[in-house]
Amino acid sequence: MISVVLLGAGNVATHLYKAFMASNAVTVIQWYNRTYSSISSFANDVDTIDQLESLKEADIYIMAVSDDSISKLSQELPFENRLVAHTSGSVSIHDLDKKNQRAVFYPLQTFSKDAELDFCDIPICIEVTEKANMPFMKDLAEALGCKPYKINTEQRQTLHLSAVFVNNFTNQLYRIAHEISDAKNINFDILKPLILETAKKVQHMSPYSAQTGPAKRNDKKTIKRHLKQIESDEHKAIYDLLTASIKKAHGISIRSMTKKNK
Amino acid sequence: MISVVLLGAGNVATHLYKAFMASNAVTVIQWYNRTYSSISSFANDVDTIDQLESLKEADIYIMAVSDDSISKLSQELPFENRLVAHTSGSVSIHDLDKKNQRAVFYPLQTFSKDAELDFCDIPICIEVTEKANMPFMKDLAEALGCKPYKINTEQRQTLHLSAVFVNNFTNQLYRIAHEISDAKNINFDILKPLILETAKKVQHMSPYSAQTGPAKRNDKKTIKRHLKQIESDEHKAIYDLLTASIKKAHGISIRSMTKKNK
Structure with missing residues (x-):
């Protein structure tokens, strides 16, 4: 004992x-x-x-x-x-x-x-x-x-930092979705199964392979409409930054896109 | 039938x-x-x-x-x-x-x-x-x-936008944690139970109440050390923006903090 x-x-x-x-x-x-x-x-x-x-x-x-x-x-x-x-x-x-x-x-x-x-x-x-x-x-x-x-200590500190991304920051994205949906009188319960499935998916496949959505597809029309829908500048900045991050991770050149859009 | x-x-x-x-x-x-x-x-x-x-x-x-x-x-x-x-x-x-x-x-x-x-x-x-x-x-x-x-259509479009936050963007945060931990030879499996628990938590409590971590606590020392640990400018920008978003949501004045830090 x-x-x-x-x-x-x-x-x-x-x-x-x-x-x-x-x-x-x-x-x-x-x-x-x-x-x-x-x-x-x-x-x-x-x-x-x-x-x-x-x-x-x-x-x-x-x-x-x-x-x-x-x-x-x-x-x-x-x-x-x-x-x-x-x-x-x-x-x-x-x-x-x-x-x-x-x-x-x-x-x-x-x-x-x-x-x-x-x-x-x-x-x-x-x-x-x-x-x-x-x-x-x-x-x-x-x-x-x-x-x-x-x-070791360095790895542990890196895990602590990584945990902020997958826990605190992820939870803040849930919070933003809660705010956005509340503003249109939408029951947050509707988003809960998706939240759970997103977390379950990466238990057996890499986050890289699990990615879907407009940024990954480089679906400019949807991205543009989403940015138009967002009312808060803060939420817009987060949408922009994470969309760019997904594009970069999946090898979509942001510069060439800008050119095409002209 | x-x-x-x-x-x-x-x-x-x-x-x-x-x-x-x-x-x-x-x-x-x-x-x-x-x-x-x-x-x-x-x-x-x-x-x-x-x-x-x-x-x-x-x-x-x-x-x-x-x-x-x-x-x-x-x-x-x-x-x-x-x-x-x-x-x-x-x-x-x-x-x-x-x-x-x-x-x-x-x-x-x-x-x-x-x-x-x-x-x-x-x-x-x-x-x-x-x-x-x-x-x-x-x-x-x-x-x-x-x-x-x-x-209705407007609510559905709002849900579609919210889904990008809780699914695509959340998954990208998982991806970033994967990158950060990979760089220090850390097994990503270690983060998987935390990913799942974070999603489970908001099934029965609001994301607002579920928030924890250095930004919520206004723990400047840890935030400063995390920013020093992050090697990529892109990841740093995401850390900054989501930390500010958590602080704002939980009523921590960013301006008064800056003053105190001087």
């Missing part, structure tokens, strides 16, 4: 707590947070503390705290040579105080406090300073039903 | 043919295409023709042809006062020749020739010139297990 001490009480910490508690191979023996009230409701199920001096011995200390707190909190830990991991997509493993053995346990998923999340199949990006800890870190990920990947 | 004559042999026509054939309430009695070779492989299962004069009488004629062919083909139909529908997201119902009763049957989904598609739950946008045909059109959609929505 792997013993875990959890530090922090944000979305990631809360989801990790639930996932660890649901696993037969892991037990959370203690949960620390600087502000006790955030974890007090769990006091019946786990040893909850707000003093670092009370930390028990465990196989791993997982710091699911904000990026800016990682370095300082790792320095304040009142022990040495134990295994300490952070869960951040962007903070270097070397930001952890070197008095302990260091690791990263970064679950690449979107966490909301309200939304229930199945940890099954979530990719966990793992990095260690001591090679010998790698099998243990993989076991920990697999105990949650997750898929471990060995990922 | 509803009798359908299908015209056209593109992605939508082929998917509609399969879905109609799978339904117990609909039968395709004839399939027309100008180029016979595109439908000849179905000749054992359905009456396939390439001459409009051979068209049989049916409850509805569904023209799943390219936008530019709809008007001309509807004029060439050698009959009057029958029910004729097109399947386009952008063509007006009035582009159909008025010698027949006109309708639109627009399935809002992404169709690829290779990808199998479950018609179940696909929204069908329906428009009719004769009100009396509306219940029949709804029955036809429901016979496929689809959800019918009464949508």
